[in-house]
Amino acid sequence: DCGLGSVRLRGVVVVEVVCSDDSLSQFPSDGLPGNTTTLSIQSTNLSTITANHLQATPILKELQLYYNNLSTLPSDLLRAVPHLHTLDLTGNHLHFLPPYVFSHAPLRNLVLKINLISGVDADWLPDNSNLTWLDLSGNHLTAVPTALFQKLRHLKNLDLSHNRLEKLLAGALNPLSSLERLNLEGNQLSALDPSAFRNTPNLTHLFLQENQLERLPPTLLQGLHRLEFLFLNFNRLGHISNTLLEQLSSPWTSNHLWVAFSQNPWVCDKKVEDLWKWLQKNQKKAFLADDIRCASPESLKERSVMSLTDSELGL
Structure with a gap:
């Protein structure tokens, strides 16, 4: 069951087709208007799509294939x-995609x-791809695709969240000098190279x-x-260096900076003084500042770091 809609934007007719019948198992080639610019097939039993199917929509600009049964795609x-x-x-x-599968169209957004x-x-992807947005979140990646990044010099948004990444190798992100948003949430990273973000x-x-x-390496955020x-x-942060904290409050840093430090096992000894002082001066930059709490020693467990006194810190 496909619905058809059209709208005129800046003198151009945009034709959108949406198919969302869970009984749909074949590509709906018949009846698709030749001037379709946006095609969305979602929550169906579609398991196959080919270049021949897409010949029905030669001026297509957006193709959305959400929550179907596709397991592979043809290279052309x-x-x-x-x-x-x-x-x-x-x-x-x-799970497996063949070479050149995204090489025949000037893609800017790939999800x-x-x-x-x-x-x-x-x-x-082709060399010097036009991609500005790449979302690989929620997959089974164990390594960052460094060779792919060589082709993504225009990329602005990279989402690798909720994979199984254990390392971010030094230089892996170097080609991505245009990158603005990087999401590595929900992986298994235990350490970061000091130069990880040096070229972004x-x-x-x-x-x-x-x-x-x-x-965290003291120079991680340099530049x-x-x-x-x-x-x-x-995360599992117990301490954070004053050098890194200074980078978060330097005159060159955005006035709108927000930092989330909560839900870490902070060790509230003399070494937490740097974080304590930073929070006193930059409380507005800290997201949920009161939830930045001590995990140890036992006498200070669950105390908000910001609420500690000089004597409790042994100063």
Whole structure:
């Protein structure tokens, strides 16, 4: 069951088709208007889609295939849609994708979230890809696809959250000098290289929550003068260096910076003094500042770091 709608934007007719019948198992080629610009097939039993199917929509610009039964795609899938800029494959069963699968259209937005992908092939994309948005969240990735990044010099948003990443190798992000948002939430990162973000000076949003980070290199945020959101909650941080904290309150840092430090096992000894002082001066920058609490020693357990006194810190 497909619905059809059209609207005129700036003199151009935009034709949108939405198919959302769970009994649909074949691509609905018959009846698709040739001037369809947006096609959404969602929550169906569609398991196969080919380049021949897409010949019915030669001026297609957006293709959304949410929550279907696709497990693979043909390498020439996008051959018949040379104007396609957005492809969303959220919630399918994709695990293997062939080389060149995204090479035949000038894609700017590619969403592959909530699939079964365990490895990424650089040959999926053409050299010097136009992608500005790549979402690989909710897959089974154990390594960052460094070779793929060499082709993504225009990328602004990268979402690798809720995978199984254990490492972010030094230099892995170096090609992504245009990157503005990086989401690594919900992985298994236990450490970060000091130079991990050295070549991503345009970062405004950095999501590192729900990992296993036990310490942060003092120079980790050096050069990130545009940073507005830094999420470090739900890690294993016991201490944080004064050098790093100074970077979060330097004159070059955004006045709108928000930092999340809560839900970490802070050790409230003399070494927590730097964090304590920073919170006194920068309370407005700390998201849920009162929830930044001591895990030890036992006498201070669950106390808000901000509420500690000089004598309790042994100063």
